[in-house]
Amino acid sequence: MAKRTLVIDLDRCSGCDSCVVACKFENGIGLGNYYNHVKPINPAGKHPDINMYWLPIQCQQCENSPCVAACPTGASYRDPDNNVVLIDKETCTGCKTCLAACPYSDPTGAVRPSVRWFNEELGVMEKCTLCNHLTATSDGVENTEDTTDAAHAVPPCVHNCSCGARSFGDLDDPASGASKVLAAAEAAGRGIHTIEAEGVTPACKYILSAEIADWRGLGE
């Protein structure tokens, strides 16, 4: 079963929000709605003995995906071809049941950083699709000669990332873009983390070295 996700290198991320804007243009997201966020995890120590990082967050592509199980209409589903967790806007009734099932979402779907957002205009729930409309068959190793090459496409948040911090691919495929980055980080002994939450096994991985900051998940 494919495990498609983002892998994000927090040693690189500078918190610039370019991934948020790239996402909004690609997916036509209106003001006040978001598929992704960049949360500053503020320093915990006392100035000047401080460390911090920025945590980009979006749908964590949980392996057990409780949102799919909770959805009463079947609108939350996994792509039968590549296993990506998606929402079918045609069948979503906007009941918000999935918000309660998702540990990374605000209960109203309207407060950052929530990975699911309620689209008031359409009355449906929305979230990161890993730009499945571009990447459904991609291995996440971008073809720089043709960035529209579907076999190798990456989401615009990955392509445009101003720090080269984001990678995409199937973690069950060792040749995928995300797997290669993860393997290199493991080999270098860098910290690899997930945002732990009860009842879920998130696929999304974060790389953070101890020299840059202590991993504190989503912070306070």
Place this chain on the structure above:
Amino acid sequence: MQETTLTRRSFVKAAAVAGAAVAVGSTVAGCVDTGGSSTGGGAATTTGKAMYGSVCHGCIQACPCKVYLEDGVVVKIEGHPDAPTSIGSLCLKGLNQIHTCYSPRRVLYPLKRTGARGAENAAFERISWDEAVQLAATKIAEAIEQYGTYSFFCSVGGGGAYSFMQAMTMPMALGSPTVFEPGCAQCYLPRITEAAYMYGGADQSIADCAVLEPFKGLAPLEEAKGVSQDTKVIVLWAAQPSVSQTAQSGRGMAELRARGCKTIVVDPNFSPDAVKATIHLPVRPGSDAALVLSWYRVILDEKLYDEEFTKYWTNMPFLVNPETKLPWLATEAIDGYTPPADMPANTPVYVCVDENTGQVAALPFGDPATVSAEVNPQVLATATVKGLESKSCGQIYRDEAEPWTLAKAAEFCWVPEDRIRAAIDLYTSPLKEGKAAGIANGVATDMEETASQVPDGLMGLDMIMGYVNKPGATLTQNGPLPADGANPRPTMFWNGFGGMFGMMYGIGYEVGATEEANEARIAAIPEEWDPNGQLAPFMTQSTLWAMNQLLLDRLGMKNHRGLYNWCHSHIPSVREAIETGEPFKPRVWFDMSGNKFAVLGSAGAWYNAIMDDGVDFIICQYPMITSFQIECADLIFPLEEWLEATGASSFGQLNYAFPCPGIIHLGETVPNSVPSQRVVAAASAILNEKLDSVIFGATGQTMAELKLQFPLGMGVMGGSDSEEVEWAAQIASYSEVLGLGEGATKEDFMAALKDNHKAYNVTPPDQYWTYGQHLVKADDGLPMGFATESRKCEVYNQIHIKLSRTGFPYTYPREIGPIDPRVGTWGGDYSPICNVPVQKEAPEVANANGLALSDPEFPLALTSGRVYYFHHGTMRHAAFARELYPVPYVRINPATAAEYGIADGDWVEISSRRTQGTDYVHGTGIEQSYAGIKENNTKTAEPIRTKAYVAEVVAPGVLWMERFWNPESFDSTQSKKTGGWQQMNVNVITNAVDCNFNEVYGSYTNRGFAVNIKKSEKPEGVWTEPKEFAPFLPSNKNEYLPDDIGVLIENKALLTDIVAFPASTAEGGQ
């Protein structure tokens, strides 16, 4: 005056030295969309899908990108994967260009104000291009006729649509010396100029692409060629590339760090680069110079410096005459000394203490291997020369550093002592392996009274470390190495860029050439002006004398002479001239960029000067309506955004150059060079009609009369009067890589570029990444050395002494006497080394624990910096930026916040001495500054408000906030419109009135000044909720014009049907 010239004379012609075409009577053909096409200037296909390479110009850097169109409308932009530094990245400023280009705030047609000035009832009507040009020309001509040529002035700066060369040369073309730019003395001029003084090479600015070496060999394409990455240690001093140049140098820094490069970041703010730093020194705002001197103290005492380089390639061993403050020449210091026969006259011999003999000895320039056989110069030395106790430059530096022990610096700068020590050790460590580190110096110190001192100190550090012209260093030069033995020694020619204005106006010294050579060059200028002899009777030395008066008359030059390097005026002096009419009154203003009120210090004083004292007519050119236009503009010319502008950012990235065509075209927008070219031509035509009957005022009469007779080379330089010239340059640059033949048109160019992202030029690495320029043999058999008087790196900046006393090298052969002695911090002269002047704006620590300032009313230090979302004054209209960053959050430490009763997210009010006391008395500010009056009470504004971001990201006692403005304040939905520059704008509480101006550049204080803070309420007329920003989204409306005219592109149907913004984007929240 010679009567015979009257019939032939003309006021001015736009026949520039650069060969630009005469602008009289020309049209903007190719620029104005007259036929209903959506792509009149851009040459992109208008049907179906297409992709073109372009280059983002959302900040000062230039990220190559790919622009996707559908039926002529831009629907997507992404970073170019082959870009050597950005490597495919494109930041939110580049992505948001879609919302900028298609913004309802665009100015798409010439607009004329129809009512009184002021935002509240602002209204504009569309007029034709010909009407607009004629109106501007008439107003300028009337003022010149009535008041003289000095009544006209220009300005530029503030982000977007840069017109630097036009703003400098348009006033000169019309016989006026006045031009300013809010950057300049406050941004980059000090660093670039000090580098030129000190070694004649590239400076330490990353943002301005002077520092490129660290980003070499990062891109996969370059790594594949075997290009190495050599920077293993870099110091970011007052710079935050990850924020300010997000996708270019920011990406470069991320790649550098990922390859193990160690970084030292000196920044009061926990910026992203500080967060990732190996060592972060959170320096107290404004105290950098003391920190610099503490580094010198350790490095000199512990001999951590590069001994050979310091002894033989810098002036540190030179003994200095305490009376002249200049290094002794051997011919002065040693009786009967004659230089070696083979030593050229352009290469002076100085003296040092010979470490081997302990005696004063001549130190001739030359290959260290040769020179060291004769003399072993001592870096720290004192000796008696001609009866005067004379210290070496090194000793002078060491004495200045004496108070700044690590402990004292730690106390003064609020940085832990062990961290300063660790930073020095890391910075000096590469030398131990024979390698180089480098310092990158950012903009922050340009905005403080130490604008010249800090760059002097930081470049001097790299020089004594020998981190010059070496792999991995930041002081490096790019381009082919000079041929061996073929070139004269390097020289530096002053006034304008590469001495351009020096030649035009017959003024300026070529440093490194002999006095005889300079005399000969000046003597030959009339012939150079007039190669055919047509003007021979008139083009004389006395004419030149009067011509160079234009440069000498520039406001503020008496005291702040570093401004000569860019030929810009001292901004506070311009404001005072408007207020007082002294020494002359600027009356008609042509501004060539964005929001002056957001980017000028003491913005309230400027507003008052304009509104109270009167600027008769204000002409603007800009792609957008900002606070300045809505409040003040009488006439606005529409300019292109970068997606429309051919050649807008054609300066490349490292050794790569990418095509930059105008892809789309909206309304009647034009390239930024067009309005000035056309207006000068039209104003000249009006004035030429009156030449025999009108005396052109008093103050500018000399220049006007000269221009009447010598109309050569006085045109507006830079760009042209149409886009066709820019297209020709693009076609010439990329024809080969596009496979185009002779005579290719822009349509051919775009057809070849369509869906082709491989069309770019690359300079071979070995022709670009070069080192050891100073070691190459010159034609005199000696090493080339550097473009300074001594041919060495002048860590002791000896030009400063001459500059402050006579105006040398800029005003040569004129001497303009000494500066006001109250200005100079080195016994009345400009300091030749880094020193720590009295801090007036953020007074020094008052207590031993080092966490309090001494001004009881304003006990906090506010500093500033950029955020990712905007560049200068740009993009506050970009809805996708503002929903994420609606207000310029002020950063405050939790301890300070608690003391002031402020919680995270609270609205707060910030005050400074600009928001209290008595109203500013016009015209007294600069005198107060020079008199050192500290108890200023110059109220120019109300306190500003914003929200608090409470976190341990700044030290207790420090506030950090981005300057800001609120374009929503004059949205048509507001019940009471304001200019939007008062509520949240740091620049209304900064001091450009009576601060301690930097001595050399007149830089005023935008950072590190004393403020107070308290809890407050949300100000009127600002938006904070995401959906409130919906009126900023692209629509089919242009809010400054009636709907029937104000469409984004001429073909309404095309736009409505085809712009591929999903409904939720285009109309969300409406």
